[in-house]
Amino acid sequence: MKPLVLTLKERPAERLDLSPLLPHLLAGKSAAEIARIGVQTTRKPLVVGDVFRVRMGDAGRIHIEGGCDGLDWVGHGMTAGEIVIEGDVGSQAGRLMAGGRLTITGNAGPWAASGMRGGEIEIRGAAGDRLGGPLPGDMAGMRGGVVIVRGDAGERIGDRLRRGTIVVEGRAGAWAGSRMIAGTIVVRGSAGPLPGYLMRRGTIVLGSAATLSPTFIDCGKQDLVALRLLATFVARTSTRTSKVLRRSLRRFAGDMAVLGKGEMFLAG
Amino acid sequence: MRALIANGVRIDDTFAEAFGMRATALVVTADSAAWARQAAATMTGFATSVIGCGCEAAIDREIGEKQTPDRRPGVRVLLFAVSTSELQKQLAARVGQCVLTSPGSACYAGLEGEESLKLGNALRYFGDGWQISKRFGGKHYWRVPVLDGEFLCEATTGLTKQAVGGGNLLIMGESARSTLVAAEAAVKAIARVPDAITPFPGGIARSGSKVGSKYKSVKASTNDAYCPTLKGAVKSALDANVASVLEIVIDGLTPQAVADAMAAGLAAIVKLGPRRGAVRVGAGNYGGKLGPHHFHLKDLLP
Known part of the structure; x- marks a missing residue:
């Protein structure tokens, strides 16, 4: 069966809340019912039919065509199925996602995958700041699932990451993995200054040297079985990034300013 | 006990009695x-x-x-x-x-x-x-x-919880050497069967046992009916020409794995024939009342 296709008619004048457009929420709904779902973020009502052309299909697979950076909360709280966005998305794409697969062919705004619990998000373009990070009031950031960014990622990716894996094929901004509780971040390219800032536990792998905080301690070159397993796992989504994990890596323990049970692997 | 001859090797009409593990x-x-x-x-x-x-x-x-x-x-x-x-x-x-x-x-x-x-x-x-x-x-x-x-x-x-322990073959030969050759061939064949093992040294047990003993504290003792040196002294299961007996014990993750392993071992022994290997193959059981799994040798022949 063909996917359910929503095509943006024109760039909306206000930001849109697309969190109601999830496979499990649209299952069993008719085209007319879907067209009546509200997506406004202001006091003025705005429904799907006002901004999208709806082509009915299997609600388990939702395709949104004509994405732009004004579409917020795409795949927010998604539990199963698939959402594909042709184009960019705004902030908090895939926030609190628990399962299924979200694909963004363009760029994602800040807080993508924020508080994510499971499932898989692929961002083919670049990701904004605080990928997987917590919003004010959250105790932890991402706590499960996999995020793969084909382009670059912004600052503080994996902030307060608790569990799950973030893979960045490009470069990462400053403070990657800041305040990490646990979990795994693999960056194929370089990272901005102070990666792993105040990380407690968890693993960060960087494809090139970085300016580390002096509270990271060199443990020497290591060839660990755990990295071989991680390489095999990462290779499922990114063969290019898995090559970093198969190189000889130098292990740094930190951040000794806090708990110090985290680790950072640097190539070269 | 009726017997079946396969490539000159006598196969006892009996069964191995095995337990759930x-x-x-x-x-x-x-x-x-x-x-x-x-x-x-x-x-x-x-x-x-x-x-x-x-x-x-x-x-x-x-x-x-x-x-x-x-x-x-x-x-x-x-x-x-x-x-x-x-x-x-x-x-x-x-x-x-x-x-x-x-x-x-x-x-x-x-x-x-x-x-x-x-x-x-x-x-x-x-x-x-x-x-x-x-x-x-x-x-x-x-x-x-x-x-x-x-x-x-x-x-x-x-x-x-579907595992089975205690599948076995009793390999009887006219000399210690030929019996060992047959047992080794059987172990080698069983090694190729997935999900089954032969836990004894090199896969072979030379001290097959029976349940109980004349001594109160001993739970298992030598299987005297199959000891060649006790022929005549006890109610022996051995013929006059059998000079040596070796046992292969098989554990498997499923009853099928044990059956496959016993069949593979049996096929290897039969293929070797009585001149180079064993003259007779039997199996150990307790009369069929204790173990839920019965592996009849005649069903496992190639």
């Missing part, structure tokens, strides 16, 4: 196949019989580096015990003392089961607080810092 499997890897074998051989040492060793364990097969989780050479090990708690105890003790200690080793679940046994979850405390938990790809691993780097161990492994 709890079993698990592990994959042990290392930097080389030799060290993977070493770790597996050490952890399956002194594991011939549940009566005296707590469990029965042996190497199921070697696994090439393309098939193991960490892409290093590995070995699959099977462990059998009479209860889940004893199996858990033996698993933790054996992996902790023999695999954790072996250079470069890592340990993974070798079986998917609806129930699980603690593997890394039992051993992680060796890390004294420095152990690292990692979850990815639906698996949970523990990393324990050790002197050569890290011991990596999957958190749990599967448990099966």
